[in-house]
Amino acid sequence: MPKKGENIYKRKDGRWEGRYIKSRTESGKIIYGYVYARSYRETKEKQKAKMVSCNSQTINKNEHTFSWLASEWFESIKLHTKASTQNKYHNMLTNYILPEYGNQPFNAITYDFIESHCKFLLEAGGKKVMVYRQKQ
Structure with a gap:
């Protein structure tokens, strides 16, 4: 008998x-x-190998930006989350993540880049301080 969700x-x-x-x-x-x-x-090993190769080929073919991948992810979780969670995720994406990462290709984002952005946000005190400093 097949296990659920594996399509085997x-x-x-x-x-x-x-x-x-x-x-x-x-x-x-x-x-x-x-x-x-x-x-x-x-069969399971072959299936996993094919799924990994197909996923990596589609991402490499298209060279999508981070904002496109983030919007795809957000659309995929909408049906499974509450409205309050959706609002929280949307606000975090639009206020903190997409302004910094949005136009960059997905492959260009590294651990060091993320670490430096997080460190800046922690030292600056968040988005409100960033906006205030930019206006001055």
Whole structure:
């Protein structure tokens, strides 16, 4: 019996079939890819490898900015969060994160860059102090 949510099923011929999202069409329709193996474990390993390679290829192909990825993430969590949580996330994105990271390519953001921005916010006292200093 297959485990829930993994899209791995045993076929009549005795093989295991794993399904993964290969890509999407312009209209948003999912295009699936399939892997086959003799055991459940092999199928799961093949499926994970294909999913990782497909995800890295789509991000590298498009070279999206951080703001695009942030908006995609925000849209994906909207259905699963309360309105108050959505408002909090939206405010944090628009006030603190997107002004600094928004126009940069996703691959250009490093740990050191994030660390320096966090240190600046902590030392400056937050966004209100940043805005006040910019007006002077």
